[in-house]
Amino acid sequence: MTAARPRRTALLVVLCTAVATPVLAQSPNRALEFDDFGFDRPLHASVRGAALSAFGAIANDATAMAYNPAGLARAKRVSVTGTLSGARSIFDYAYAGDAAVAEPDEYAITFVGGAFPLPVLRGSLVPAVGLQRIYSSSLEISYQGYNAADQRDDRFALQQSGATYAYHFGAGIDLSAAFSAGLTLMVLDGGIDRVRQYDVRGRVVDPNVHTFVYEDMDADIDGYGARIGLVFYAFERAQLGVSLTAPMAIEVQASTVTETTRQVDNDVGSFTSEATSTTTDYRTPYTIEGALAVPASASLLFTAHVGYADWSQATIGEERLITPSLQSVMRTVLDVRAGVEWTLSPWPLRVRAGYAQSRGALEFLEADRIDNDRLERIGEESETRRYSLGLGWLVRGSIMVDAAAAYARGRRASATIGDDREAASLSIGCGYYF
Numbered sequence: 274m275t276a277a278r279p280r281r282t283a284l285l286v287v288l289c290t291a292v293a294t295p296v297l298a299q300s301p302n303r304a305l306e307f308d309d310f311g312f313d314r315p316l317h318a319s320v321r322g323a324a325l326s327a328f329g330a331i332a333n334d335a336t337a338m339a340y341n342p343a344g345l346a347r348a349k350r351v352s353v354t355g356t357l358s359g360a361r362s363i364f365d366y367a368y369a370g371d372a373a374v375a376e377p378d379e380y381a382i383t384f385v386g387g388a389f390p391l392p393v394l395r396g397s398l399v400p401a402v403g404l405q406r407i408y409s410s411s412l413e414i415s416y417q418g419y420n421a422a423d424q425r426d427d428r429f430a431l432q433q434s435g436a437t438y439a440y441h442f443g444a445g446i447d448l449s450a451a452f453s454a455g456l457t458l459m460v461l462d463g464g465i466d467r468v469r470q471y472d473v474r475g476r477v478v479d480p481n482v483h484t485f486v487y488e489d490m491d492a493d494i495d496g497y498g499a500r501i502g503l504v505f506y507a508f509e510r511a512q513l514g515v516s517l518t519a520p521m522a523i524e525v526q527a528s529t530v531t532e533t534t535r536q537v538d539n540d541v542g543s544f545t546s547e548a549t550s551t552t553t554d555y556r557t558p559y560t561i562e563g564a565l566a567v568p569a570s571a572s573l574l575f576t577a578h579v580g581y582a583d584w585s586q587a588t589i590g591e592e593r594l595i596t597p598s599l600q601s602v603m604r605t606v607l608d609v610r611a612g613v614e615w616t617l618s619p620w621p622l623r624v625r626a627g628y629a630q631s632r633g634a635l636e637f638l639e640a641d642r643i644d645n646d647r648l649e650r651i652g653e654e655s656e657t658r659r660y661s662l663g664l665g666w667l668v669r670g671s672i673m674v675d676a677a678a679a680y681a682r683g684r685r686a687s688a689t690i691g692d693d694r695e696a697a698s699l700s701i702g703c704g705y706y707f
Contacts, residue, residue: 302645304594304602304635307587309433310465310494311408312523312557313606313634315339318384318405320356320675320702324663325612326627327578329564330504330514334704335386335401338443341502341516341564342455345399345445348388354673354704356383358406360696367691368416375413381406381436383700397447408437410465414642422640422647424478429471429642437463437494437523451507461496461523471643481538488531496523496555514564520586523555558586562608572616580608584634596637602648604636621667625677629659633685640689649687657683657694673704 307313318339322328329341334354337344359380366373386403410433417428440462445455469488474480502516529549536542562580569575585601587594594602612627637648663677682695 300645301594301596301602301637302639302648303589304587304637305639305645306589307555307557307584307603308633308635309410309412310525311410311437312521312555313584314409315407316358316383316405316409317700318356318403319354320663320677320700321625321665323358323679323698323700324625324627324661324675324677325576325614326610326629326659326661327564327576327612329502329516329562329578330512330566330576331564331574335388335403335441336384337388337445337455337502338386338401338403338441338457338500339384339405339407339439341504341514341562342443342457342500343445343453343502343504343514343516345388345401345443345455346397346447346453346504348399348401348445349390351387351389351707352704353385353387354702355385356700356702357381358383358698358700360698362411362694362696364413365691365693366414366416367686367693369418369689371416371418372691373415373417375415377411377413377434379409379411384702386441398444399446400444401441402443403441405439405441406436407439407459407461408463410435410437416642419476420473420641420643423473423475423644425473425475427471427473427641427643429469431467431469431642433465433467435463435465435467435492435494437461437496439498443500445502451505453504453506455502455504457500457502459498459500459521461494461498461521463494465492465494465525466490467492469642473643481540483536485534485536486531488529490527490529492525492527494523494525496521498522510567510569512566512568514562514566516562516564518560518562520559521555521557523557525553525555527551527553554590556588556591558583572618574614574616576610576612576614578608578610580606580610580631582606582608582634587634596648600636602637603634606631606634621670623665625661625663625665627659627661627663627679629661629681630656632656633683635685638685638687638690638692640687649689651685651687653684653686655682655684657681671706673702673706675702675704676700 317323319336332344333347388401443457498521584603608631659681661679
């Protein structure tokens with residue numbers, strides 16, 4: 274009886290370990306890749322939507338596929354639309370109190386698409402196609418300082434650029450005079466170019482060895498996703514929209530060349546070059562969004578939006594990102610937006626303004642980007658706040674020209690890292706109604 278208990282206890286320990294291992298198999302430090310690659314920050318597809326911020330209840334052209342595909346049902350004329358955006362970002366990245374600033378620029382076509390009401394159904398069924406620049410991964414980071422945990426001097430630099438595009442195929446349908454539904458299917462395609470450079474020198478271990486590393490990564494991005502939406506028009510002074518974005522399945526195939534040079538004081542050093550290929554599967558969580566539009570009068574419109582995503586459910590290689598103490602490295606995100614639009618009746622002109630606020634998806638920051646082995650919980654944070662203004666001009670009843678300007682800023686910091694980010698952007702769009 275006494276001998277059986279230790280055997281049962283040992284068996285129980287083995288079974289618990291076997292069950293727990295898959296959950297912790299994926300390195301929690303890799304959660305940073307969602308942030309670096311931009312997978313947690315979708316871009317605006319519409320210039321009007323970028324100015325209003327809250328656009329899910331009133332999108333009524335091909336860009337509705339990126340907000341709420343049910344809005345396609347309100348596109349009663351064949352239309353094409355396109356958006357061009359430019360942005361300057363500022364990364365103020367402080368390591369152990371020593372700050373370094375980088376200012377990358379981006380200019381690209383953000384959306385091109387068209388909506389095509391089927392005349393045989395009197396516009397109640399509206400298919401649409403489009404190409405959206407859905408994620409951006411422009412990033413520059415550099416720092417230098419003493420790495421106390423590893424007792425060495427570090428210098429690190431990261432330059433990264435690239436974008437992921439979504440090919441949209443969608444349709445909206447009027448189910449009744451007060452109710453519309455829609456569906457969008459997305460195929461993702463893109464790429465990322467990343468260069469990491471760093472050099473280290475130990476103070477206690479190998480103080481006479483200076484190691485330089487140059488790492489060049491070229492990655493291809495593929496994936497798919499879907500979005501469904503509903504819009505309710507049952508109330509005279511309110512329009513409600515609800516949309517659900519399914520988890521995005523994203524595959525990153527990366528080819529990396531790593532060159533390592535070791536210099537040894539008063540001795541012969543070495544140089545090595547290694548080429549590796551990896552394939553990594555990422556999955557983003559469900560996103561649930563609710564939107565409201567309130568036409569206060571014929572010329573004044575108020576809009577609001579709330580989005581929710583539980584990023585603790587995101588996975589890499591089908592494994593959740595959890596620390597050894599069972600804490601999720603990522604967290605829930607609540608995205609709150611509001612906007613107002615004023616139509617000037619003497620002229621076909623609309624003036625818009627918007628505000629948005631949300632926090633990042635990461636609960637921890639990486640305090641050692643060379644080894645990626647030291648997570649620090651975010652202790653100081655200012656949610657990202659975005660302010661926007663815009664204009665829309667209708668020319669001859671068929672051409673809509675829109676412009677939007679926006680400014681966003683947010684801060685987060687841990688015991689070692691301070692990460693301040695701000696961005697100013699300008700978007701210009703044009704739509705033609707046949």
